[in-house]
Amino acid sequence: MVGFKLISSVKLGIKSLLLHKLRSSLTMLGIIFGVCSVIAMLAIGEGASYEAQEAIKKLGSNNIIIRSLKPAEESRQSGNVGRTFLLDYGLKYSDGSRLASTIPGVARVLPMRIIRESVRFDQNEVPCQVIGTLPYYKEIVGVDILRGRFLTEMDELYQENVCVLTLGLASRLFPYQDPLKMSIKVGSSYYRVVGMVREKNTVEQRTQSGKLSGEPLDNNIYIPLSTSRSRFGEILTRMSAGSFQMEKIELHQITVQMKDTSAVEAADPQIRTLLKHFHTRNDYELIVPLELLRQARQTQRIFNIVLGSIAAISLLVGGIGIMNIMLATVTERTREIGVRRALGAKKRDITAQFLVETVVLSVGGGLVGVIIGVITPIAVTHLSGMKTIVTLSSVLLAFGISGAIGIIFGLYPANAAAQLDPIEALRHE
């Protein structure tokens, strides 16, 4: 019986609303925009934060990355030889061994030399990054071996002139041949290609401080660390602004892999203290992905709160709009209320009737808002390539709020309608 009455009430509510189509749709607009903006904004925010968090996760949440950094101009100690400067900075081999021996909870320490060069095969010359590193780079940074093998302990021990190429570089360098077992020339030495890999997390190499994205990077050559040291030496010469610049760098990067994430938190300040002790200048930077992740989540949380408040305000405005219209409707339909009361309607029947009408308005607006709110992020993704994620919870939240608004803002007008005196209402013109 209650169900039947509710269905009839909803039908009646819709009928009454359809009597003033323009007014009803204008009233719904407030809720539509509110709900739509909640869903769309949350979807865009969620998408952006998801991408950032994914990028950070790829750095490895168990890792702490230390990079050599060219010190600021004034603090450079340069041996001035004519127009040539020698710049000695960055991480040392000793830093690596100190980290491994003094910081508790360290699983492995991975040193890396990263040198920009160009690689030649036949007529092809391709710019690349020559990464001198140890065999377990494979596990710490994560590479998929597609052909052949990765670097081995033996390669390291005998300073073998072997290299492993990333797929992109291999295809650029060898458009027609099979690169395996070929010899390529980097700098003045030849290296034999022993394998081809794809980096799982390409982002890693390009992450500059404060930036999480860069040019797509798929032009790495991996060679044994010992080979890098002996072939390239520790002094690297670079042409800059018409003068040669010589830099003495032992290691470009050290990735410290901790046993677990809790060790990361403890190690972060310890590593900073240790490095500060042995480096007089600020010639390195520390990247703690876990910390970045935490910050990203915090940012996301704040973003959600701000968004939520904006959405709440817009829905509130929508609700007030509905209430305003419903009050006008009650006045306009005073006569009808009187008639219904005369024909046997109780106060609560009148309350229910107007409440249902308000809820139909707000839930109807909510539904339309959900539809537009789900389509908008798709359109945004389509047009701008921005990642968006519509979460079920945001849809339910927005929809639920719109329903709640219908009830909250409908109660007052509905009650006002029910409290009308039947006789006065009947006499109303």
Added chain:
Amino acid sequence: MKMPEKQAPAPPKPANGSEAIIRIEGIDKTYVLSAENIVHALRGVHLSIDQGSYVAIMGPSGSGKSTMLNILGCLDRPTSGSYWLGGENVATMPDDELSEARGKKIGFIFQSYNLIAQLTVIENIQVPLFYQGVDLAASQGRCVELAKLVGLGDRMDHRPAQLSGGQQQRVAIARSLVNDPIMILADEPTGNLDSRTGTEVLEMIGQLNAHGKTIVLVTHDDKVAARAHRVIHMKDGLIDREVINRPVPHAPK
């Protein structure tokens, strides 16, 4: 609104052997507008109405006819006095029960028809049933029958705005019958109609009475009042005099 101070005892026996379905005793209706401006719309009215009778109420403007009809229709409670409707004292009922009483026992016909604009003819007829919680689908047949009875069988899907005044009033008549009330109250039902359609509507009301419905009708028109069994003349909130046109036939019921 002040509640009557004394709780009336059990329903009184009908005064004479006839079946009084309505009985009001010493009803006062006072409107306190301000301390020095108190309107006595009704001043101790006594009245009983027999089952199946056709009563017309007449009197000058402001004499309390509508006030009286509102109380009879359970739309309003008297300031004091008691009102027995079908064995219950309506004068002291709470609001919800008054609504219930209106929905079950009273049929209204208003001067200005008072149909609900957004509903069709048939839906308007159904409104009282809706508030009684009657299954509308099951009672559809009865409503159609009533629409046919008032000659609107071919207009059931029309809206009030698409009907003439006379047709609207006929819908109102059908609506007043749908809950099979004890009596039908009509406040100047022909006031807005021309004499020809007015006569048609009165014919219809007369027909209802002939089939046993009790009718109470307020009018300013002697010709309208002439159709009733009994004419009550009011003046200054009191019944001034009564005229019996013809006796109430024994209801065939």
